[in-house]
Amino acid sequence: MASPRQRAARLRYVQYAVLVLVLLAIALLADWDQLKRAFWDWEVVKAQFPDVITIALKNTIIYTACGFAFGLVLGLVLALMRLSSVGPYRWIATGVIELFRGLPALVVFIALSVGFNLAFPDRQIPFGNLGIVTLALGLVGGAYMAETIRAGIQAVPKGQMEAARSLGMSHSRAMISVVVPQAFRIILPPLTNELILLTKDSSLVYILGLALEDYELTKFGREGMNTAANLTPIIVIGLCYLLITVPLSIVVRRMESRAERAR
Amino acid sequence: MTTHPTPDGATDRSAAAIDVQDLHKSFGDNEVLKGIDFHVGHGQVVCVIGPSGSGKSTLLRCVNMLETPTSGRIFVEGDEITDRDADVDKLRSRIGMVFQQFNLFPHMTVLRNLTIAQQKVKGRKKDEAVEVARANLAKVGLAEKESAYPAHLSGGQSQRVAIARALSMSPDMMLFDEPTSALDPELVGDVLAVMKDLASEGMTMMVVTHEMGFAREVGDNLVFMDDGVIVEEGDPRHVLGDPQHERTQSFLSKVL
Ligand SMILES: Nc1ncnc2c1ncn2[C@@H]1O[C@H](COP(=O)(O)OP(=O)(O)O)[C@@H](O)[C@H]1O
Ligand SMILES: [Mg+2]
Numbered sequence: 211m212a213s214p215r216q217r218a219a220r221l222r223y224v225q226y227a228v229l230v231l232v233l234l235a236i237a238l239l240a241d242w243d244q245l246k247r248a249f250w251d252w253e254v255v256k257a258q259f260p261d262v263i264t265i266a267l268k269n270t271i272i273y274t275a276c277g278f279a280f281g282l283v284l285g286l287v288l289a290l291m292r293l294s295s296v297g298p299y300r301w302i303a304t305g306v307i308e309l310f311r312g313l314p315a316l317v318v319f320i321a322l323s324v325g326f327n328l329a330f331p332d333r334q335i336p337f338g339n340l341g342i343v344t345l346a347l348g349l350v351g352g353a354y355m356a357e358t359i360r361a362g363i364q365a366v367p368k369g370q371m372e373a374a375r376s377l378g379m380s381h382s383r384a385m386i387s388v389v390v391p392q393a394f395r396i397i398l399p400p401l402t403n404e405l406i407l408l409t410k411d412s413s414l415v416y417i418l419g420l421a422l423e424d425y426e427l428t429k430f431g432r433e434g435m436n437t438a439a440n441l442t443p444i445i446v447i448g449l450c451y452l453l454i455t456v457p458l459s460i461v462v463r464r465m466e467s468r469a470e471r472a473r
Numbered sequence: 474m475t476t477h478p479t480p481d482g483a484t485d486r487s488a489a490a491i492d493v494q495d496l497h498k499s500f501g502d503n504e505v506l507k508g509i510d511f512h513v514g515h516g517q518v519v520c521v522i523g524p525s526g527s528g529k530s531t532l533l534r535c536v537n538m539l540e541t542p543t544s545g546r547i548f549v550e551g552d553e554i555t556d557r558d559a560d561v562d563k564l565r566s567r568i569g570m571v572f573q574q575f576n577l578f579p580h581m582t583v584l585r586n587l588t589i590a591q592q593k594v595k596g597r598k599k600d601e602a603v604e605v606a607r608a609n610l611a612k613v614g615l616a617e618k619e620s621a622y623p624a625h626l627s628g629g630q631s632q633r634v635a636i637a638r639a640l641s642m643s644p645d646m647m648l649f650d651e652p653t654s655a656l657d658p659e660l661v662g663d664v665l666a667v668m669k670d671l672a673s674e675g676m677t678m679m680v681v682t683h684e685m686g687f688a689r690e691v692g693d694n695l696v697f698m699d700d701g702v703i704v705e706e707g708d709p710r711h712v713l714g715d716p717q718h719e720r721t722q723s724f725l726s727k728v729l
Contacts, residue, residue, distance in 0.1 A: 378566025
C-alpha cells in the first residue's frame with residue numbers, strides 16, 4: 211500500500227501530465243497562421259487606434275462612473291430606508307431592491323429608453339443617452355449595493371451609535387458622521403466588485419442606438435469586427451476591459467487580505 | 474476622604490442632579506429593573522455595585538435614555554428626561570457617558586473624537602472646540618496623542634481619551650459603566666486617578682464599578698443592586714464594612 215503522501219505525489223504528477231498533453235495538442239493541432247489572421251491582424255489592430263482609447267474606452271469609463279455614482283447614492287438611500295423604523299420606507303425599499311435585482315440589466319435599459327419615450331412622448335431624459343445609462347446602471351447597481359451597504363451598517367458595533375448618541379448627536383447625525391463612514395470601510399471590497407460588474411454591464415448601452423462619438427468598447431468592437439470581417443477588434447477591446455477590471459480586482463484582493471490580517 | 478461639599482438639601486429631591494423615581498424596565502417578559510428609587514446630589518459621587526446581570530448597566534443607560542424606561546420618571550438637573558416632549562438629544566449632551574469598551578470613533582484622530590460633537594451638537598467654532606479638546610487631553614495626561622488614531626492607543630489611554638471626549642461637551646454630570654473592567658490590571662490605576670481628580674473638582678458622578686477601593690475612597694454613596702432592585706445603600710464605609718442585608722454580605726464575601 212502506498213502511503214497517503216506517495217498517493218498525493220502521484221496524483222500531482224498525473225495532473226502535470228494532463229496539462230502538458232493538452233498544451234501539446236493545442237500547439238500541434240492549431241493552424242497558427244490562420245489563428246493569427248483571424249484574431250490578431252496587426253493592420254487591423256493599428257486601425258483601432260486612437261479611437262478605441264479616445265472614444266470607446268473613455269465612454270465606457272464615463273458611463274460606468276456615472277452609473278456607479280448614482281447607484282452608490284441610491285444604494286445608500288435604499289439601505290437607510292431598509293433600516294428605517296417607518297414601515298412604508300422599508301417596504302418601498304425592499305420592493306425597489308427586489309425589482310431591480312431580479313431583472314436583467316438589459317431589460318432595464320430597454321424599459322427606460324423605450325418606455326420613457328412611450329410614457330412621455332414630448333419629454334426627454336436629461337443628458338440623452340448618458341442620462342439613460344446613468345439611470346439604468348444606477349438602478350441595477352444601486353439595488354445590489356443597497357444590500358451590501360445595509361450589511362456594512364449593521365456590521366458597525368452598536369457601541370459606536372450609542373457613544374455618538376450619548377454625546378448628544380441625533381440619530382441621523384450619528385449615522386452620517388460615525389456609522390456610515392465606518393460601514394464604507396468594511397464594504398469597500400464588495401463595492402469595488404460591483405464597479406467591475408457595472409463596467410461590463412455598461413456594454414448594454416448598445417441597445418440605445420448610438421452615434422459614433424457615443425460608442426463604448428463593446429459597440430466599438432462589434433462595428434470594427436463587421437468592417438474588418440475579422441475578430442481582432444474584439445480582442446483589442448477585450449484587452450481594454452481587462453485594463454480596467456484587472457487592476458480593480460488586484461485592489462480588491464489587496465484590501466481583502468489586509469482586512470484578513472487586521473483581524 | 475472626600476472634600477467636596479454635600480449640598481445641604483441632599484434630601485431635597487428637586488435640588489438633585491439625578492432623581493430616579495419608581496423606575497421599571499423590561500426587555501420583553503424579562504423585568505430587569507423592578508422599581509428603582511434614588512437620587513444623586515450635586516457634586517456627589519455615587520458608586521453602584523452588584524452581581525453581573527443585576528441591572529446596573531440598564532439603570533445607568535436609562536439615566537441618559539439609551540434605554541427607554543418601561544415606567545417611572547427620571548429628572549436630570551430638574552428636567553424630566555422621561556417626558557415625552559423632552560429634547561433628549563440636548564439633555565444627553567449635558568450628561569457625559571463612559572463605556573466599558575471605550576467606543577472611540579476609530580476612523581477619527583483623537584482630537585477629532587473630542588471636537589466633532591462639540592462642533593456638530595454644541596455649535597462651537599472649530600478653534601474653540603480644539604482649545605477645549607486640548608485642555609481635556611492635557612487633563613487626562615494625553616496631550617501628545619492628539620493626532621493618533623484610536624487603534625494605536627493602549628486600553629488605558631483609550632479610556633482616558635473617552636473620558637476627555639465626554640468632558641469636552643462640558644457636561645453637568647458623568648456616568649461611568651465599568652470603566653476599568655476591560656483594562657489590563659496595570660492600566661487601571663491611571664484611569665481611576667483621572668476619575669478621582671474629576672471627583673475632587675466637584676463633578677457629579679455615577680459609577681458602576683467593581684473597584685471597591687475606589688468606591689470606599691471616592692464615593693459619597695454606595696448603592697448595592699441585586700436582581701433589579703436596590704438592596705442596600707449608604708455611606709460606602711458602612712455598606713462595605715458592615716453590610717446589613719444577607720444578599721449584600723454574600724456578594725461582598727465573594728468579591729472582597
Ligand atoms: N438590550 C437588551 N435586550 C434584552 N435583554 C437585555 C438587554 N440589555 C440587558 N438585558 C438583560 O438585562 C439584564 C441586566 O443586564 P445589565 O443591566 O447589563 O446588568 P449588569 O450591568 O448589572 O451586569 C440581563 O439579564 C440582560 O440579559
Ligand atoms: Mg453591565
